[in-house]
Amino acid sequence: MRFRPMFAICGLSCLLAGGALPPVACAQEQMAVGASDHDHALLEQVERHLDAISQLKARFRQTAPDGKESTGTAWIDRTNRRMRFQYDPPSPLLLVANHDQVVFNDSQLDQTTTMPMDKTPLGLLLRPRLQLSGDVTVTGLLHDGHMLNVTLVRTDSPGDGSMTLLFHDSPLRLRGWLIQDAQQETTRVDLLDITTSGGVPPDSLFSTDLPEH
Template sequence: MRFFSTLAACGLSCLLAGGVLPPVAHAQEQMAVGASDQDHALLAQVERHLDAISQLKARFHQTAPDGRQSSGTAWIDRTNRRMRFQYDPPSPLLLVANHDQVVFNDSQLDQTTTMPMEKTPLGLLLRPHLQLSGDVTVTGLSHDGNVLNVTVVRTDSPGDGSMTLIFHDSPLRLRGWIIQDAQQETTRVDLLDATTSGVAMPDSLFSTDLPEH
C-alpha cells in the first residue's frame, strides 16, 4: 500500500545529513559475504542503544515516494509498542500504531486503513527489544563517516519490506529510518530535536478509535 511507503518510511531515503545511503542491493551484497567481528560489535551497540530508548518524542520531516514532503510530531512508546505520527496542517494525515495494529487516517478522503503491525517493517521498530538475529535478518550494514545504516527484514517474510535504521555516530543516536515496502517504494523520515526522557505520553495519544469506512 502506498500509505505504508509513506510511513514505511517514517523512514529515510537516500540522503542523511552528512552521508549518502547505499542502494539496498549494494547493502545486501555487503552482508552476503558475512559480517566481520567489527560488524557484530556495531550491531550489538545498536541493540543496546535501542534498548535504552523506551520513549521518544521528536519533530519529523518526511519525504514520500512521489517526492512530496511533510512534517509533524512523532511520539514513540516502545515499552508499550505504540506510536503516533501527527502531521502538521494542512496535511490531513494521522498514523497511530497500537494494539498490534497500524491505523492510518486521511481525513480529506474520509478514509481509514488498518493493517496488522506484524505485517509491516514498522512493527520491528516498536519492539521493546529489537534483537538483530533470529526472526530478524540484517541484510545491509554500512558505516560511512558519522552515519551508520542498518537494514533489516523479517526472516520469514522479507517480501513484506525492509527497514533501514539511520544512526548518527559518536555518540550513537537514532536519526530516523527508511522503509521500503512490498512494492519497492521508499519513504524517508528524519527525526529532529528528539527527546527520550521526561516525555508525557497519555493513553489518549494512541487511541485507534478512528472512523472506519
C-alpha cells in the same frame, strides 16, 4: 546476528533516485555485509542503543516516494509498542500504532486503513527489545565513520518490506529510518529535536478509535 551473505547496498540516493534526498556517491556507499567481528560489534551497539530508548518524542520530516515532504510530531512508546505520527496542517494524515495494529487515517479522503503491526516494518521499531537475529535478518550495513545505516527484514517474510535504521555515529543516536514497502516504494523519515525523557505519554494519544470507511 543473522546476515544475508555478501549483500551490497547501492546507496540511499540510488534507492530513491529522483526523490528529494541529499545526493550520496553510490561508489562510496557500496559495501558487502559479512559476519566480521566489526559488523557484530556495530550491531551490538545498535541493540544497546535501541534498548535504552523506551519513550521518544521528536519533530519529523517525511519524504514520500514521489519526493513530496511533510512534517509533524512523532511520539514513540516502545515499552508499550505504540506510536503516533501527527502531521502538521494542512496535511490530513494521522498514523497511530497500538494494540498490534497500524491505523492510517486520511481525513480529506474520509478513509481509514488498518493493518497488522507485524505485517509492517514499523512493527520492528516498536519492539521493546529489538534483537538483530532470529526472526530478524540484517540485509545491509553501512558505516562511514559519521553515520551508520542498518537494513532489516523479517526473516520469514522479507517480501513484506524492509526498514533501514539511520544513526548518527560518535555518539550513536537514532536519526530516522527508511521504509521500503512490498511494492518497493520507499518513504524516508528524519527525526529532529529528539527528546527521550518526560514520562509516559497519555493513553489517549495512542487511541486507534478512528472512523472506518
